[in-house]
Amino acid sequence: QMYTGEADWTLIGEVKNNPRMHIPIIGNGDVTTPQRCKECFDRYGVDAVMIGRASFGRPWIFKEVKHYLETGEELPPLSFEWCMDVLRQEVTDSVNLLDERRGILHVRRHLAASPLFKGIPNFRNTRIAMLRAETKEELFRIFDEICAGQLPIHP
Ligand SMILES: Cc1cc2nc3c(=O)[nH]c(=O)nc-3n(C[C@H](O)[C@H](O)[C@H](O)COP(=O)(O)O)c2cc1C
Structure with a gap:
């Protein structure tokens, strides 16, 4: 559907419910919450949901979804520090997998999209610096500054 409007899952459900279908069916498109993920399993019967x-x-959405699917309850809010550690690990993995320059370029869009930094007062300049950093060292220094200034619970 090329990201126009909401993903239409009805066809995924039809494919899954076709009695001649004997391969696992993985559904995806616009799953953004644990609740929506459960709804997709329940309503369309898919074998897996891809986010x-x-x-x-x-990236902790997978932890949140897994917890919700297993317990039916929302995971208690994850601490800001814990989420920052996950982002540090993501940067490290990306740099190790690619190289420093390409690894940093790759994670920039993830950092730019992160809900973790929403609501931090006067964040604009830090955000610009974070998205311009060219080395892991520089990026981690900015992360440390962010952590030193704030320890909110993420939304
Ligand atoms: C960075 C990125 C790369 C993707 N690459 C492919 C691809 O190579 N082949 C493909 O069939 N879909 C690709 N997709 C589409 C996804 O598999 C998925 O169908 C789509 O993003 C909708 O799911 P979402 O709402 O959870 O993002 C890509 C999506 C993203 C965001």
Whole structure:
């Protein structure tokens, strides 16, 4: 559907419910919350749900979804520090997988999309610096500054 409007899952449901279908069916498109993920399993009967864009800057969504699917309850809010550690790990993995320059370029869009930084007062200049940083060292120094200034619970 090329990202126009909301993803239409009805066709995914039809494919899954076709009695001649004997391969696992993985659904995706616009799954952004644990609740929506559960709804997709329940309503369309898919074997798995894949989450794409909603994981940008929020890779802990998988932990949140898993907890909700297993317990039916929302995971208590994750601490800002913990989420920052996940983002540090993401940067490290990306740099190790690619190289420093390409690894940093790759994670920029994830950092730009992250809900973690929303609501931090006077964040604009830090955000610009964060998205311009060219080395892991520089980026981690900015992360440290962010952590030193704030310890809110993320939304
Ligand atoms: C960075 C990125 C790369 C993607 N690459 C492919 C691809 O190579 N082949 C494909 O069929 N879909 C690709 N997709 C589409 C996703 O598989 C998925 O169908 C789409 O993003 C909708 O799911 P979402 O709402 O969870 O993001 C890509 C999506 C993103 C965001």
